[in-house]
Amino acid sequence: MIVLGYNGFSRVTELLGKIVGHGTEGIDRHQFLGHDAGAAVFVDGVLVAAVEEERLNRRRKTTAFPINAITWCLREAGLTYTEVDRFAFSWCFTNDFADRAISGIASAYLPAEQKIKAIADFGDLYTGALSRTALIEDFARNTGFTPPSGKYVVVPHHRAHLACGRALAGFGDTAFYVSDGQAEEHSAIAGEIRGGRVRVLDQFTVGGAHSIGLLFAEITRYLGFVPNNDEYKVMGLAGFGTPPEHNPLLDKVVALAQGGRYSLAPANGDRPGRYEALLDATFDGDRVSRGDFDFQVRVAAAAQDMIERVTAHQLTALSEVTGLRSLIFEGGLALNCVNNTKLLEDLPFDRVEVSFGASDPGVSIGAAAHVADASIADVSPYLGPEYEAEAIRAALDEHATAVTWRELPFDQLVAETAALLTDKNVIGWFQGRAEYGPRALGNRSILANPSFPDMKDVINNRVKHREPFRPFAPVVLEEDAPRVFDLGKKTRSPYMTFVFPVRPEFRDKIVAATHVDGTSRIQTITDEGNPRLAALLRDFTARTSVPCLVNTSFNVAGEPIVCSPADAVACFLGTDIDHLVIGDFLVSKR
Structure with a gap:
């Protein structure tokens, strides 16, 4: 079976930008769905080609429809669109998702005019970019080929992450943990794979409103860096300091609960910068102090400690519930390599694997792997263009x-x-x-x-x-x-x-x-x-x-x-x- 997996939208920046109030420039430029667009091709379970769109269109973390990446992958594999058996997209916005979103807006404490505008904006986003019909139309508009509906598969974003990690790790029975900013509605899922069957354990599912990935991104923004891009700078800064004995983030922002659960303190809406006032109060900061190196180190050390303690809290419970000693860890949070090592060394897991596609570049591979049900342990990461x-x-x-x-x-x-x-x-x-x-x-x-x-x-x-x-x-x-x-x-x-x-x-x-x-x-x-x-x-x-x-x-x-x-x-x-x-x-x- 031939499967083409991809990630990236044509209009999501335009339509979502109207809602969130910013475009592709400035500090919040990477806060869009579909970033790290790319494409991958599996032929009979073998990953034969994969490339990120940014490498070809030269726009970092692009959300664009990956026409260059798709064209190159098919050409590298010697295939045409008509020979592809399945087209796998790495997001799944169902009708039920739309119903819940509209109901949430309708029940919000907002004036009627704001509700009506918010519902209209969401309607434009859903019908123009997110729905299955919009996705197929987007593919046809960019490629000139309309995938038959029966060949077009939408894969939930976190399941695409999981499939990427599972395919590249080649594990048998294993626990898994996928955590990033936010997928369709959730920020994290966890569970187990036994006998080839994936089981998501609901007690570990975390909604988008309580995402530690988004909180870490907000701290990245707070320190003057670009969220969803510069989190590794915060991780690097943390190495210059020491974790606080009493972490103020765990006192005022994050609350741990039994069974691996946690929650975040309410912030100022869902706009970028919504945690600025709370973080200022937590660290006695202001706009001037945020640029001071020592202040940045103190905040970064607390943020890194928070990430380590929250994920350890979740994964300790996951190891107890599953009894498994192997772990697949995927999603944007899995790029925090300092945390990865501590999870491996301090928790009961004997083996923890994080793939070369752990963040959103991997969902193009993962969407295809999910459909192809592929397991290709120890695959080379050298999958892109070569030049004579x-x-x-x-x-x-x-x-x-x-x-x-x-x-x-x-x-x-x-x-x-x-x-x-x-x-x-x-x-x-x-x-x-x-x-x-x-x-x-x-x-x-x-x-x-x-x-x-x-x-x-x-x-x-x-x-x-x-x-x-x-x-x-x-x-x-x-x-x-x-x-x-x-x-x-x-x-x-x-x-x-x-x-x-x-x-x-x-x-x-x-x-x-x-x-x-x-x-x-x-x-x-x-x-x-x-x-x-x-x-x-x-x-x-x-x-x-x-x-x-x-x-x-x-x-x-x-x-x-x-x-x-x-x-x-x-x-x-x-x-x-x-x-x-x-x-x-x-x-x-x-």
């Missing part, structure tokens, strides 16, 4: 007055690149198929030597143009990881979804890839999984006795990770990256 030497030469020729290059045999390319990395050079590394998901996993990466104490500042200031407190991650051979990092219950971490303490004897050796709290968010690689990067890492380690490289995404702040040779050359020339290794070409600036 001719395409690379063409991109270089476009900038022949600005760059010079040599095409080298692979062994020589690795040797010369490793030699460059022994010094304080920053290398753009572009190889093979583009990786899927929010992390650069070694095919569209910026690499550097982590042994230089100022390398973090060099990359942040000269290349990435981002905040100086932001840490960088190391890439390490899987066989070397246990001697460099304390992996605890883990044996590998290929997707940068967990953090680990750096062993004391290596903290000076990889100082630029060690966070202020002594941890690193590592990527482990093997010769089989990424032979080119593994060969480079072996050569570099042999030359330096440094077993890691800094690995950060090949982009600048605010832009998607590069996808094509043209993207890579443009980023190379627009930054202070010293050299570009693209395919078999070693490129320098004239």
Whole structure:
């Protein structure tokens, strides 16, 4: 069976923007349904292609209908629309959902005129973007092909998240936990899979009004960052502080209850910024203090502690109810890698897996996997476009007055690149198929030597143009990881979804890839999984006795990770990256 899964809408930004009162610019620009649009194709249970729309249309976290991603996936798979057996979309807004939404507006304490306007606005959103009819019309309008109704499947958003994690983990019986900002109506679901049957346990379902994901996003906004995008900055800031002995967020904002339940204090409506007054009161803050680094660290440390304690509260109860010792954790909250490690180490689970598509890029894979009922453990994350030497030469020729290059045999390319990395050079590394998901996993990466104490500042200031407190991650051979990092219950971490303490004897050796709290968010690689990067890492380690490289995404702040040779050359020339290794070409600036 051939299944095309996708995420993204044409009109949701326009229609939802009218309701929430903001558009695609400004601090709240990513607060829309369908962000991280993308597409994926399964053929007879095998994931053959997947790419995020942002990599192709070059608009970060785009909500747009993924016409470029769908076109590329079908072309890569050698398929036409008529050959697809099922079209799977990663949201499911049913008639019952619409009825409940209208009833909620009608029963709200609002003047009649406001109710009528709110119902009309929701009606425009539902009929123009969310309903099954609107979705099929959207597909036809963008592709010129109308999927037969019997072939078009709408998959509940959290079930798409679960299916992605389940397919990529390859577990048998397991507990699961999916938590993000908000899906159709809920923010989190949890349950168990036994004998292939999924059972959602209602006592762990959390409504959107009590979403800790949305609360963390509001704290992100409160500190001046972009919600639904910069939460990792808050996580990074937390490492500069210590968790409060008495967390004010758990005193005034979040209330834990028996059985893993919790609730949030009422906020000022559902508009962006609704928690500002409550957070000011909680932390004795104001608009001036929110920009102070020490204040930001204090709030971030409390927010991170809150996330860890609430999820541990939920998952402790889930482990007791299910008795299972494996856990699949998906959704946007699963990108909090500090929390992931603590859940694994402090709770009864022996194994916790977070996929490379844990946040919303994964629901395109998940929608298709849900329909295909696929299980494909240890699939490669390198699922996107690959470019031949001719395409690379063409991109270089476009900038022949600005760059010079040599095409080298692979062994020589690795040797010369490793030699460059022994010094304080920053290398753009572009190889093979583009990786899927929010992390650069070694095919569209910026690499550097982590042994230089100022390398973090060099990359942040000269290349990435981002905040100086932001840490960088190391890439390490899987066989070397246990001697460099304390992996605890883990044996590998290929997707940068967990953090680990750096062993004391290596903290000076990889100082630029060690966070202020002594941890690193590592990527482990093997010769089989990424032979080119593994060969480079072996050569570099042999030359330096440094077993890691800094690995950060090949982009600048605010832009998607590069996808094509043209993207890579443009980023190379627009930054202070010293050299570009693209395919078999070693490129320098004239």
